[in-house]
Amino acid sequence: MKTSYNKYVTAMVILLIVSNVFTLSLLLKQKDRSANENHGTCSPQECYLTRSLQLEGKKQDSLVAITSAYRQEAAPFADELRRQQSAMLLKMADGAAGSSEIDSMQQNILSLQAQLLKLSIKQYQDIRAILDKNERVRLSKAYFLVFGCDTALCRLNHLSPDMDN
Structure with a gap:
């Protein structure tokens, strides 16, 4: 023992x-x-893309400007999405909301998610515009790792034809 x-x-x-x-x-x-x-000089997304694309100088500054503009544009949608999701979960937990009210909230949430996806793809296209051919290949690979689908396939599945530039 x-x-x-x-x-x-x-x-x-x-x-x-x-x-x-x-x-x-x-x-x-x-x-x-x-x-x-x-x-700490850049956001995790900017640092990841800068390292993945091996950007320096003017292109890195352009990337920072694009991601900053994207963040400012996406922030209201993301905040509203969080608010809508919390409100829907509270209503579902209370059990007081009817199915039509929940369906309406789900549609609002889906709409906000679609807007954020469109902004993400717009950001991808803006970043792609400043890159040369080799950097574009690395960008596609980086986005594939983040989103899990080829960007062309994402555009086909998630964007309306008028959004594809």
Whole structure:
């Protein structure tokens, strides 16, 4: 009995030491990353695209301008979408709302999601316009990783013909 207890305590001490070493290494890596002068100068999306596309200089500045404009344009839709989704979930939880009211709220939510998707594809097209051929290939690959579909296929499935430029 005493030996099994000692083995248990020994195992727990070893696990505690390993977890402390792991935590310490994460903290040290975090400190190194925050000391990097480029850390925090762009949003995660801008940094991801800049790294993926290997952009520098004027093209990087254009990318930042496009993503900033997109964020400003998309913010009201995203805020309203969050508000609509919360309101619908509360009504569904209360059980007081009728199915027609829920259907109406779902249609509003779908409309907002469609608007955000159109803005995302518009942003893709704006970014694509500033790139050369090799960078466009890397952009398509980056968007494929994010959205999970080819951008041409996304345009066919999600945009009306008048939106496709």
